[in-house]
Amino acid sequence: MLQLVISGLAMGSIYALVALGFLLIYVAVGAINFAQGDMVMLGAFFGVTFATMLGWPLWLAYFLSMLLMLVFGYVFERVAYYPLRDKPFLTVIISTIAVGIILRNLAIQDWAWGPEEFFFGTLVSDVPIEVGDAVILPQHLFIIGITVALLVAQYLFFEKTFLGRKLQATAQDQEAARLMGIKVERMMIITFVMSSFLAAIAGLILAPVLFVSTNMGFHVGVKAFVASIVGGFGSMAGAITGGLFLGLLEVFGAAYISSAYKDAFAVLIMLVVLFVRPQGFFGEKIQEKV
Amino acid sequence: MLQCEALHVFYGHIEALKGVSFEVREGEIVTLIGANGAGKSTILKTVSGLLRARRGSIAYLGEEIQRCPADEIVRRGIAQAPEGRRVFPGLTVEENLEVATASWRRRGEPYQAELEKVYHLFPALRERRRQLAWSLSGGEQQMLAIGRSLMARPKLLLLDEPSLGLAPMLVQQLFATIGEINRQGVTILLVEQNAFMALRLAHRGYVLENGVITLADEAARLVEDPKVKAAYLGG
Numbered sequence: 211m212l213q214l215v216i217s218g219l220a221m222g223s224i225y226a227l228v229a230l231g232f233l234l235i236y237v238a239v240g241a242i243n244f245a246q247g248d249m250v251m252l253g254a255f256f257g258v259t260f261a262t263m264l265g266w267p268l269w270l271a272y273f274l275s276m277l278l279m280l281v282f283g284y285v286f287e288r289v290a291y292y293p294l295r296d297k298p299f300l301t302v303i304i305s306t307i308a309v310g311i312i313l314r315n316l317a318i319q320d321w322a323w324g325p326e327e328f329f330f331g332t333l334v335s336d337v338p339i340e341v342g343d344a345v346i347l348p349q350h351l352f353i354i355g356i357t358v359a360l361l362v363a364q365y366l367f368f369e370k371t372f373l374g375r376k377l378q379a380t381a382q383d384q385e386a387a388r389l390m391g392i393k394v395e396r397m398m399i400i401t402f403v404m405s406s407f408l409a410a411i412a413g414l415i416l417a418p419v420l421f422v423s424t425n426m427g428f429h430v431g432v433k434a435f436v437a438s439i440v441g442g443f444g445s446m447a448g449a450i451t452g453g454l455f456l457g458l459l460e461v462f463g464a465a466y467i468s469s470a471y472k473d474a475f476a477v478l479i480m481l482v483v484l485f486v487r488p489q490g491f492f493g494e495k496i497q498e499k500v
Numbered sequence: 501m502l503q504c505e506a507l508h509v510f511y512g513h514i515e516a517l518k519g520v521s522f523e524v525r526e527g528e529i530v531t532l533i534g535a536n537g538a539g540k541s542t543i544l545k546t547v548s549g550l551l552r553a554r555r556g557s558i559a560y561l562g563e564e565i566q567r568c569p570a571d572e573i574v575r576r577g578i579a580q581a582p583e584g585r586r587v588f589p590g591l592t593v594e595e596n597l598e599v600a601t602a603s604w605r606r607r608g609e610p611y612q613a614e615l616e617k618v619y620h621l622f623p624a625l626r627e628r629r630r631q632l633a634w635s636l637s638g639g640e641q642q643m644l645a646i647g648r649s650l651m652a653r654p655k656l657l658l659l660d661e662p663s664l665g666l667a668p669m670l671v672q673q674l675f676a677t678i679g680e681i682n683r684q685g686v687t688i689l690l691v692e693q694n695a696f697m698a699l700r701l702a703h704r705g706y707v708l709e710n711g712v713i714t715l716a717d718e719a720a721r722l723v724e725d726p727k728v729k730a731a732y733l734g735g
Contacts, residue, residue, distance in 0.1 A: 372598070372607050379588045379599045386586040389548055391574030391603025391652055 213344040214461050220350035220419070222457020223357035227412040228434035229441070229449035230364070231405040236444060237381045238401040239291065241302035245310035247431015249286075249406055252313055253279050253413030254422045258328045268331055276410045283406025287399050295398075310428070318424040327421035336418075353415045360411065361450065377401065429473075433460075436480045442490025451491055501526045501687055502547070502578075502656060507556035509539075509546050516542045518711040519556070524656065529678070529688040531698040531719065533732055534708035540691040541583050543708075544658045547689075548580045549573045560656070574603040579654035583661045583691075585645040589634035593625055596633050596644055600651035611651065617684075618647040621677055639670040646678075656687045663694045675701050695732035699723045707732075 228246055235243040256278050260271035290305045317323050334348040368374040380387040380397040388394050413427070420426055433456060441452020456476055463475040483490060502524040509517040516539050524530045532540050545551045547558060549570035558566050565573055579600075588596050597618060601611045619626040622643040628636060633644060642662055649657060659678065663671045675697055682688050692698035699705050699719045707715035707728060715722065722728050 372605075375591060375595050375599050376602055378591060379596075382588045382590050383586055385550060386582060386588065387599075388550060388570040389574070389580045389582055389586075390600040390648065391571045391579075392599065393571045393602075 211344070212341060213346060214465055215458070216344075216346050216350050216354070218458035218461035219454060220347075220353040220457070221460060222437075222454035223353050224412050224416050224430060224453075225434045225437040225456050226450045226453025227357055227360065227408055228430055229438045229453050230361075230446070231408045231412075232434065232438050233444065233446060233449050234401055234405040234408070238377075238398060239295075239299070239302060241299040241306070242435075243405065244303065244307045244431065244435075245286070245290075245313065246306075246405065246409055247427040247429070247434065248310040248313040249279070249282065249409035249427065250413040250416065250430050251317065251422075251424060251427025252282065253410035254330065254417040254426065255317060255323050255328075255413075256410075257414050257417055258323070258330050258422050262328055262330055268333055272333070272414055275414060276407060279406045279410030280403050283403035284399060286406065287402035291398065291402065292395075310431070314424050314428060323424065325424065327423045330414075330417035330422055332418035347419070349415075349418050353419070356411065356415050360408070373400070433476055436476045438490075439480055440483045440490055442492035445490075445492040448490050448492035455491075501561060502689070503557075503559040504543070504547070505557045505559075507543070507546060507553045507558070509542055509551055509553050516711055517546070517553070520708070520711065520713055521556075522706050522713060522716065524687060524689050526687055527682075527685075528704060529682050529690060529702040531690045531692055531702035531705045532708055533692055533695040533698055533705060533728075535731075536693065538708040539711040540708055541660055542711075544580055544582075544660050544689070544691055547573075547578065547658060571603060574652050574654075577653070577655035578658065579649040579652040579656075580658040581642075581645040581649040581660065581662065583664065585638075585641045587633040587636075587641050587644050587648065590632060592630050592632055593636070593644055594629040596648050597625075597651050600648040603652050614651050614653065618650055621650075621680065622647050638665050639667070639674075642666060642670075642674065643677075646674075646681075650681070650686075654686060656689065657681065659688060659690045661691060661693060663692060663697060671697060695728070696723070699728075 228250060231246045232242055235241065253275055256275035257271045260266045260274050261268050286309065290309050291302060294301050294305055318325050332349045334352045338345045338347055368378060376392050377397050377400065380392055380394055384394055434453065437452035437456045438449055440455060442448030459475055459479060460472055464472045505521050507517050507520045508515065520543060532543060534540050542551065546553050549568055553566060557564055560576065560578060565576065588599065591599065597615060598611065601614065605611055624640055625643055625647055628640060633641065636644060646659065646662065662674055662678070666674065671694065678688065679701055690698055690702060699722050702719040705717065705719045705722045706713050715725065715728065
């Protein structure tokens with residue numbers, strides 16, 4: 211039981227992190243970044259390259275991978291969003307879908323990482339801890355801990371710093387932010403870089419639990435998207451509860467019903483929520499933008 | 501202080517401003533009056549750099565600012581309180597005010613003096629400083645919108661329809677405060693549909709019709725102008 215709760219919360223934490231990445235960009239530009247999951251994959255593959263392939267120390271692999279993903283976030287904004295910033299949000303969404311497809315297809319090439327699955331080591335111990343009759347993976351606790359730390363850091367950043375408040379202002383009313391002398395372009399870059407950074411961390415802490423493959427990001431992205439909808443799109447509380455709820459649901463569903471239907475639970479619960487409470491646990495009703 | 505020459509501004513194929521020229525001198529209150537859709541807000545948006553004129557020039561303190569991005573224009577001393585208030589709904593009153601110091605303030609630099617000035621002009625804002633902006637009344641939101649634009653340390657303040665949707669009593673108070681802001685040394689360009697109030701407050705005025713300036717004069721003379729009376733002052 212404890213074992214299931216911990217591993218459910220760990221998976222849920224990953225979904226919550228990716229859902230937060232969705233949220234950052236959604237709030238700022240009004241479009242969903244469907245490449246968010248593939249950015250998780252990219253972060254994990256950078257880690258694999260440095261640690262598993264080149265054999266460099268794990269901490270260095272973490273550091274370099276995060277650094278590269280910061281650069282990626284910048285390039286992503288310049289190439290996939292900035293030229294389209296005055297276009298309808300649907301155009302931006304399609305652009306992010308394209309980036310996702312391109313990333314997946316580049317990653318699977320033989321000169322890149324190819325179709326194999328890769329091992330990625332853990333920063334903590336890989337010896338399971340026994341508590342009573344439960345067996346707990348230290349990596350699961352690590353995932354939960356890192357996620358909590360990131361959430362707290364992000365909260366403090368947005369609420370307590372000048373830059374955080376400028377970002378909030380920009381998200382709430384871009385034109386008014388411009389009139390107040392806020393450099394809106396710079397705020398957009400920061401938003402994309404932050405969500406790319408979240409994806410990098412999600413990829414790196416998830417990698418030791420799964421094997422790293424070109425499709426891992428896509429799966430995580432779909433789950434996180436479901437989590438966003440279940441929790442309520444557009445709210446931070448929704449992203450977190452939706453993620454944790456989905457993680458627990460999957461693990462318990464797999465344990466007590468059937469592991470073959472693990473992925474089906476997510477879609478099923480999304481359908482139920484869409485019928486019963488389309489705004490999600492915490493969300494406001496989504497209205498078509500004029 | 502501000503000279504606009506022959507501004508032509510388009511929305512797609514529609515020409516919203518058809519060669520508008522006007523000037524604002526240092527220390528003045530100048531008002532632009534005109535019906536809905538005459539192009540008043542378009543002028544302010546163009547001066548603030550949100551829209552680009554296809555032809556014409558905008559000189560501020562002798563320098564061309566047409567190509568400047570919006571944040572640079574604020575940094576040079578032109579702030580705007582836009583139509584519809586546009587306060588940041590999810591930030592508190594004080595956070596709204598803080599954010600508007602973005603053009604001049606480095607991180608950690610104090611802004612207490614500016615804050616005190618705004619609270620002095622609008623005491624109601626001090627009482628509500630920890631409240632989220634969406635929860636304010638319309639009048640308070642308008643105070644916040646003007647107060648916020650003052651936090652940018654403007655030399656020239658653009659006000660877009662500050663009286664919109666406010667009760668007559670509040671409009672009286674608000675216009676008195678706008679006069680006070682002007683006496684403290686801020687030049688003001690005021691766009692209004694409430695022509696009577698605006699002309700009573702302003703030094704000079706321009707009448708805008710369908711993207712063209714049709715009259716320009718001392719405010720006191722415009723109030724007496726039979727055409728203005730008929731069209732904007734209810735006979």
